[in-house]
Amino acid sequence: MSEADPGAAPFFLRAEGEAAAVMRARDWSTSPLGQPEEWPQELRSVVALMLPSKFPMFAAWGDELGFLYNDAYSQILGEKHPDAMGARFREIWSEIWDDISPLIDRAMSGEASYFENLPLTMNRRGFDEETWFTFSYSPLYDSSGTVRGMFCACTETTDQMLAERAASTSEQRYRTLFESIDEGFGVLQFLPTADGEAEDYYHLEANAAFIAHTGIDDALGQKVRSRLPDEAPRWIERFSAVRKTGIPVRFEERLEETGRLIDVYAFRVEPKELDQVALLFRDITAKRRDDERLRELAATLERRFEEALAERKILADIVENTDAFVQVVDLDFRFLAINRASANEFERVFGVLPKVGDSMLDLLADQPEHQADVGAIWSRALAGEEFTEVAEFGDPNRARRHYEIKFNALRDAEGRLIGAYQFVHDVTQRVEGERRLLETQDALRQSQKLETLGQITGGVAHDFNNLLTPIVGSLDLIRRRHDDDPRMARLLDGALQAAERASTLVQRLLAFSRRQVLRPRATPVAELVENMSELIRRSIGPRIAVELDFAPDLKLAQVDPNQLELALLNLAVNARDAMDGVGTLRISARNETIGHRPPLNAGDYVRLEVSDTGRGMDAETLRRATEPFFTTKDVGHGTGLGLSSVSGLVAQSGGDFALASEIGEGTTATLWLPEAVDTGEVSTAKRSSAPQEARTAAVLLVDDEPLVRDGAAEMLADGGFAVASAASGGEALKMLADGVAAEILVTDYAMPGMTGIELAQQARALRPGLKVLLISGYPAEAEADDQLKTIPRLDKPFRQDELLRALAELG
Template sequence: MIDDESSPARAHLHVVPTGTVRPAAHPLLSSTDWGATTLGHPDQWPRALTSSVAMMMDSLMPMWLAWGPELAMVYNEPYSAMLGGKHPAAVGAPLQQVWAEIWPDLEALVSTTLQGRGLYREDLPLLINRHGHTEQAWFTFSFTPLRDDAGRIQGLICTVWETTEKVLKLRRLNESESQFQTLFERIDEGFCVIEFFDGPHGPLSDYVHILANPAYAANAGIPNVVGQKVREMVPDEADGWVEIYRNVLLSGVPVRFERELERTGRYLELAAFRIEPAERQQVAVLFQDVTQRHRTEQALRELNDTLERRVQEELDHRMRTEDALRQSQKMEAVGQLTGGIAHDFNNMLAVVVSSLDLLARKYLKDDALAMRYVDAARNGTKRAAQLTQRLLAFSRQQPLKPEALNVNKLVAGMSDLLRHSMGGAIELESVLAGGLWRTHADPNQLENAILNLAVNARDAMPEGGQLTIETVNAYLDERYASEQIGLVAGQYVMVAVSDTGSGMAPDVMARAFDPFFTTKEVGRGTGLGLSQVYGFVKQSGGHVKIYSEPGQGTTVKIYLPRLLNAPEDEVVASATVPMPLSDGQETVLVVEDEESVRLSSIEALTELGYRVLAAEGGEAALKLIDAHPEIALLFADVVMPGMNGRKLADEVRKRRPDLRVLFTTGYTRNAVVHNGVLDPGVELLGKPFTLDELAARVRAVLDKPD
């Protein structure tokens, strides 16, 4: 028996002389009215109970004991915290009363222990009420039987650990691990853990897969990867993979990279980090298949390139459109100038031509030498008239007589003319499309355009070559038409004239349609051939384009609008007849503001046998109409100050609906010609005109049936 009361093991007991151990003044013991309990006063406790209580009170572990028939409880201070609100009333109270809510769970354990069998229960779940409400808690119990001095079992002692926090943490950990395992198994990203080892290639020269999820096999294309070594899996690629992951292992620096799998052509994005501690020589690799993303990025790059290209194309398109607009404005300005010049020049030529015709007819027809001079003058005026016609053609102001036209037949009919014009050194070929649409154009002007192009082609092939004339049905789309000012998208008949000659430089091609521009030496061309073609085509609602490269020849393409619902009947040219004269009974009223032209017209009509009246303007002409009902024909200039020829004709028809009208003009931008085409029912004689032309046209108008 230890009799040192200062001993830590006996801090709460007093040792009495008779050897009986008694409880000291411990708060849990001294504050209890033991007389009111089944245990009685501690001085009366059996030695075994006193010893057990002393041992329990000195323990740092939560402990309680129950003794006697009622199993009255005694517990230490660490256990009091587990009791919560049940303390201190639980001291000396029956065990079944203290833990009534869990007694069904404890009864079997207590009963077994009282039968002499110690028990250990770990993490036993119990629904306890210790704070005024029921709560789930977990405890680990160690039950030991307690015997009296005679060796009979009188109770039990329990060491208890509350494991609620541990159990909950473990449960959360298990749930987390379960979630991780589920995620690990189901995520689309591949995940694996690799472990390095020393191989035949040196230290840390190979690794084995010790963990891998299903996505790894799917993304890497390698099934059953766990346990496989990289040098056995992909021997051709192993060095690269080993180097990347070994650097991560040795440096501890995570890495992220993208790599293409050579065997599958797929792209993977990978991340790798070292698993601590480093001595484990393990690296984790949370990779994914980014082939779709890679392809999407590639598609985006291609789309970006396409957008950049389209933007550049749009800028180029806009520049071409602006260039075309500037060219169109330039041509329009030059056209207005040349048209005005041609008008004045034609009036002057009209006087000269008429005077020469009258001079030859009335005074010089028997004088051969004089007639030679007259013929020379006539040739000069003819060439001058052709020059003004070309100017008018370029300025889109010549009067056209369009008709339903079979271009194949027109080209075929020009065969002999073209062969004679080309000479023997040039081979001529025609490629005519089957089923060629008809167009609505002036056949004479189209012939002139083709001939002009052929002559230019001939001059570009001084050593000989090949000239090809081709026809085809064509469609000009909205995109192309938008770059050409005034061009309407749609169906066209295309005539192309191609040569194998010297071709054109870009700066020459840009000015090819300008009037008076030529690359020929002085005296070999006026520079109006292509200008005339340009004006005729534009005036006909068409389009003309040059394709050429130096040394590669030139192709000029003419596009004329398709004529829908074209009649099948061809227009038959009328036969040439002798100069028709009047019988002297028909009266013509000449209305012309320019005196010299008016006088020459009077003399010419008089020479043809007509009676002639004349007026210098519209107002004077109306007075003559009212005063002379015998007037059979109004021969009026269109362009006059005040009342122009068209307005005069409208006023005349109010008075004389049956009066025939023949207009004359050297300039077609006026009231009787629109878009280069004569208004329906209008008869026009262009200036300058010969006596034969005047006689034929006047006679045709007078003899035209009503």
């Protein structure tokens, strides 16, 4: 065991949080761990790791496994906290000791283990409760390599497991009721119609009783008009009346499929926007059976004979005229029967019209691939197998479709196998619909991934701005003080350029994540492009011609002009790389009125296009071009954020972005920008002028980041200001109450305990007339605060001249 420094103070004296406070207050003479000053360094390191963590953790050390934990774990302990601090592990969790002691033994023998959703019955609040935990146990070693304790990181999953249990129980109850009731129940979904098409519905849900009563065992997914062509108009008329008015209807109807008479109750499924109608019905055939029986007894033998003949004719007509494809084949693959629909479909798919007596295999002799497919599936049926499957048939040059095929064996009166028959339905639309559904689900998953990635990049941008602020400010100050040293000035200029590039990368991250703050205003796009044309030419080189073409009546666009400049520079640089520095870059703009075309709303737009004569992109590259971090450039030569940031800017501005490209034909990027409604303030994002002269004054500077605070204080002091600094809003208010000299308050927005807006309000209550400048490393978080509109703001990172200019503009 390593020796601790006898004179060292307990390391948790400086730690924050409730657990650390309990450690400081505890009498360690009664703990099996002994005094903290005597703890080995290994234990000290583990506790120092645990205390600031937001994830529940604990450690147990020594022969009696003295127990130590952090704030997050105290929530799991319940009423056992704070007495559990320093106590024996076994005494704390005596009620679950039998369950966890084997796991502890494994850890103490040097084996790390992980357990997911382990059920435990715990007593944390004076009563037993069922809980679940996901956790890991790891051995802790002393300096000699001996296991002296164990470490646990855990999370409670009780709420999740109880919710899943409740959802499963509820779903099971619903499904049991749905499938067990004798009443038929089904849901029909309205199909949106194009111009000139009749309204239609398809079967969305059906219980077992629905199938039993109707005899429609393959209804799901089928359209009403195609499934019941003769009955469809009157059914659809009722469905549409219920769907549109919300008024239920009740009626009797005889089903053609089964001959059953049903009492139907139809009602709209809410909310109305679902466009669904539910049917609940019961079989009332038995109620009318006696009447039917009396009519049958009254019929004469001749009538019975005529009806029998008619029945056979009807059956033949149904088979002949049904939409289903019906084929009957003998053991030699010859057609014994085939209805008109099947014969026509066979000809459409394979190019030859079959008739009774033809050999199926002979008809396909000149199409060996299709002959093999058809022969293989029919061979199974002709061997006596009865089955249903979905298969694809047909010549790709003619028509290749998906079919649901039900095969049955054909037997004579003695039960001998003499052939097979099939009922076939074209399910191409259903298969295509299922494919589109899978594509939609995949697109949704990708969207969720991008949203998560956007949240991550937004947070990274926030931290990066805080890091860049002291870097940019310090380099700027040093550059000013070494202006007479050419070599130093060159090195500092390079460092400043790198910092500016990093700042630009942050802006791209914010644009991609759609967390940048936009200040849209009425912007004359043509004037903006012309003002920055020289910058574009310098950026893409002298061998690329730049052509500008703008409609003379071009309207103002509602967009942030600074961000639009950045987007155009991104597109210009991409075009330069695609043209290898030689070619023509064309920027044009026209007015365009658009109807409803998601994601664009109907209205007037400025259509801005940037075209090049470069190498172009293939279909796969074009599809992925706007994905974040996707780039075709070599490692180190592109971030992959250029096009995604342009797309983010346009989407955040209420417009749309599209790319069109072909190999060897160049690329065109199109930006649809909403027409400006309020043209009171017109801007073209001109470059900022030299800093205004700022009078010196006493400044109170507040920022919780020491590097940002120290760097800004140095800039202010160098500019002639008297500076007092505070690390938090509470400290700043105390300094003001104590009389610190301050005419201006410069404060960060996002700080622990109190935002810059809240600090400004309370500071002005103490010092009426106090001027306030807000600085923010993540503008989007402050932009949501309505109070921000009344307070000037400077975004991080900033140089000294930008800070002094902002102070001068305070008046």
